[in-house]
Ligand code: ADP
């Protein structure tokens with residue numbers, strides 16, 4: 001019989017009435033002839049309350065005891081849900097993570113699933129039960145209770161759907177579906193009918209809290225049909241599914257993370273192995289780094305910046321400071337009260353001028369950009385936290401996301417145009433399932449090298465709103481598809497921006513930039529006609545700290561220097577010298593078993 005997984009989030013099981021309502025959906029599905037597995041979160045604000053309770057006792061609770069505590073929230077919900085199903089006349093059995101056999105690694109409070117045993121669930125389903133599973137929790141190999149990180153019930157649900165080969169996984173929540181941005185912040189946000197796995201992965205990992213990003217990794221790896229639906233009505237919600245060939249909107253959504261901190265290592269020796277040491281240290285401490293930017297080195301020294309969630313700053317600084325001593329870094333600086341705003345959409349792969357428009361919209365609102373990183377389907381900027389809401393609203397309406405047909409409003413010079421795309425770029429992750437090992441083990445599906453690219457760097461830019469817009473408006477006007485944009489933190493009031501362009505567009509790009517350079521005294525331009533852009537494609541590349549570590553260690557072993565770097569959830573892009581392309585490709589392919 002076909003299996004359906006239904007997940008109910010905290011607000012959808014907040015009180016007895018809501019639990020009864022949720023139970024009735026499960027019973028309906030069962031009576032329509034499905035085997036039903038229900039995954040439940042803790043009620044309402046239960047998890048927050050438990051965290052607060054712990055902090056009333058200690059500011060540094062041990063993670064193992066936190067998991068013991070937090071897992072009780074879900075245990076309460078599953079029992080109540082089973083009782084509600086019984087009241088409706090069907091059989092149901094509640095199970096904890098341990099009872100289902102959700103085996104995780106030992107990283108308390110952010111554990112990853114290693115395997116799930118289906119035997120007990122299958123037996124219970126075959127005997128006519130609705131299985132009520134506690135979300136968010138598992139056990140490690142020593143039977144310690146673990147939790148999967150905030151919002152982790154979504155991941156439990158998609159993982160169960162994956163192992164049970166479910167026909168559908170429904171995520172019931174307190175909004176109509178996935179919106180163009182958080183509807184609580186922007187009232188004109190619109191619901192999206194359908195969104196691709198990659199877009200949802202990027203949006204979720206960039207802050208769209210409606211789905212736990214790791215749940216989308218499962219959905220993508222195992223082709224789980226996911227539908228995000230309102231629990232309070234019969235709305236159809238949003239389908240999260242493979243990308244289709246239909247015309248995509250240029251931008252599908254805007255995501256933000258309000259509390260980010262930026263760490264900059266100033267004066268890193270520009271030599272192989274440096275990034276490897278840094279990432280190994282951070283990965284060892286399980287600190288996911290975000291928005292890693294390394295701009296082109298000057299006078300033998302590079303500056304590397306990355307953001308971490310603000311509450312991880314103390315831990316990250318401890319790790320970085322000791323790594324910095326070994327690496328003889330000149331100084332380690334940090335800034336707080338920053339926010340990251342990102343746009344995501346497949347249309348960016350096929351249109352020029354998207355970045356220029358984003359920068360223009362921000363400039364028009366007087367918002368200064370501190371750091372920029374991009375991937376094929378996203379652009380992220382780091383800005384002052386006080387401007388976060390303004391930025392999200394401005395970008396949302398600037399891309400026409402509030403309009404029913406998403407027509408692009410006219411914002412003046414930054415025109416968006418279709419571009420011709422290289423076949424290699426358009427090729428995305430394929431045939432993934434065949435290489436699965438552990439359930440949540442990282443998945444690098446492809447490593448490729450593009451040696452047809454050139455690099456342009458503009459330095460000495462005034463650190464003002466509007467500068468990035470002017471640079472990319474100039475290039476976009478010429479229809480050149482810009483890739484891998486990196487803007488690192490300004491120093492002494494001067495910023496620099498690097499980006500790559502297709503090699504045969506280099507001369508034209510240089511011409512297009514000339515008027516800008518003439519108009520801005522003190523700016524200089526350098527370029528490298530032949531570079532190699534390595535692309536490591538897969539799933540969960542940014543949140544799984546181990547990928548960066550393995551990539552940089554492999555390159556360091558080959559004595560290959562990282563010149564520029566961009567990260568996203570589905571791609572890692574690295575610029576290296578063109579002469580090293582073959583060696584890099586071979587060593588990385590063998591590191592990730594792709595030969
Ligand atoms: P649940 O408890 O059901 O898991 P969450 O609070 O985790 O619910 O997720 C739903 C919330 O996600 C919504 O109330 C909304 O404020 C927020 N959200 C953030 N970004 C988006 C988005 N792009 N689309 C829809 N909701 C979003």
Ligand code: ASP
Nearest residue numbers: 041047136150151152153
């Ligand atoms: N109860 C957990 C949390 O609040 C897990 C979840 O809701 O998905 O984060």
Ligand code: MG
Nearest residue numbers: 009151209210
């Ligand atoms: Mg949630």
